[in-house]
Amino acid sequence: MALPDPPYTTGSIRTPHGTIRTPALIPVVATSYGIWDLWIDGTYTAPWDLAQATILSLYHVLQYSRAQQVRTRGIHDVLGTSRPVLMDSGGFQYMKKGTELDPMDVLSFERQSGCDIGITFDYPITPDLDDAQRNTRLDRSIEAANLMLEHADGMELYGAIHGSSPREIETYAERLDEGFGGYGIGSLVPRKGHYAHLVDIMHTARTLTTLPIHAFGITGFPALYALSYLGVDTFDSWTYVVAAAYKEYIDPERLTRVKNLKKLTSLPSCDCPVCQEHGLRDFIEPTSEGEVLLSLHNLHVYLKEMASIREAMEQNELEAYILSKGESGNRNINRAFRAAQMKVKEKKD
Ligand SMILES: [Zn+2]
Incomplete structure (x- = not known):
């Protein structure tokens, strides 16, 4: 099959629990934090009711009181969703903590959870590593990926790919065995x-x-536009909930974070369902409810933007759409997009 070429258009990822239209933002479900129980118990509309799919990190799931239920009942039943669920191995968080999981244990848990797409356990790299350290971690990630693929037994698996340069990415990808359903680019x-x-x-x-x-882990609007333009299919983000924890409201027009909500008397207007019934006074409440409502507003902004990106792509107007968003406040939108345009031009020449 011929490799895709820009301008990229929308696509679809089929899973046992339905199709994800791409490009798509997949919200991170960080179960081990307090407010998630309110969603899992059905007290509020949950992120997985709004988004096309959700992603969980094993790092959060394994320290969650319902981890055993995820094993026995399956993740869809625990969350109460019939939409696609991805399960990330949590390699990045384990690296930050200085611990590791056995790739075969990761595979076993992913399979028991009944997730639609599992991701291989990885050993991300950071810019401070020397060549030997970096190569060791890349080798281990490749070994873990191929080992998990060998035993995947029909489960859809994305291979995690890492590299500090295009050359490293290419070499890494060449060393992965055939059979992955897709690839997750980390580090x-x-x-x-x-x-x-x-x-x-x-x-x-x-x-x-x-x-x-x-x-x-790529969540900023500038990068979402630029990488959608470059044909990247999916992104994961928990910015909507992290911003809410810091009492930050994402401005639906300017796409910047409005901070210090307590000092404000009004917020930029928003037509999302949350803002039809709630507002500043609810968002600044120092309660789980305030955090839930604010994070749902934030998530609505993200999902609406991704829908607009898909719509613009289908009309072959993505460039014009991104440029129009760059004019409305966030300067990094233009910076990131120019970098993407240059990359496409450079490779064509
Ligand atoms: Zn809103």
């Missing part, structure tokens, strides 16, 4: 504001495969 977070690097890595990954590619 992006430490340099996520470095747009030239980000688009270089993701553009390289896109040109290597026709399968879905996922960008781990």
Whole structure:
């Protein structure tokens, strides 16, 4: 099959629990934090009721009081959703904590959870590693990925890919066995504001495969636009809930975070369902309810933008759409998009 070429358009990822239309933002379900029980108990509309799919990290699930239920009843039943669920191995969080999981245990848990797509256990790299350390971690990630694929037994598995340069990404991908359903590109977070690097890595990954590619931990609007333009299929984000924890409201027009809500008398207007019934006074309540409502507003903004990106793509107007968003407040939108455009042009020349 011919490799895809820009301009990219919308796509779809089929799973046992339905199809995800791409590009899509997949909210992170961080079960081990307090407010999630309110969602799991059905007290409020949950992120998985709003988004096309959700993603959980094993790091959060395994320390969750309902981890055993996830094993026995399955993740869909525990969350109360019939939509696609992805299960990330949590390699990035385990790295930060300085611990590791056995890739075979990860595979076993992912399978027991009944997730639609599992992701291989990985050993992310950071810019401070020397060559030997980096190569060791890349080797281990590749070994873990191929081992898990060998024993996947029909479960859809995304191979985690890491690299500090396009060349490393290419070499890594060549060493992965055939049979993955898609690829998740990691180690992006430490340099996520470095747009030239980000688009270089993701553009390289896109040109290597026709399968879905996922960008781990990339959540800012500038990067979401630029990487959607480069044909990246999915993103994961928990910014909606982290921002809410800090009492930050995402401005639906300017796409910037409005901070210090307590000092404000009004908020930029929003037509999302949450803001039809709630407002500033509810959002600043120092309660779980305030946090839940604010995070749902934030998530609505993200999901609406992703829907607008897909719509613009289908009308072949994505460039014009991104440029129009760049004019409305967040300067990094233009910076990231210019980097992406340059990358596409450079590779064509
Ligand atoms: Zn709203």
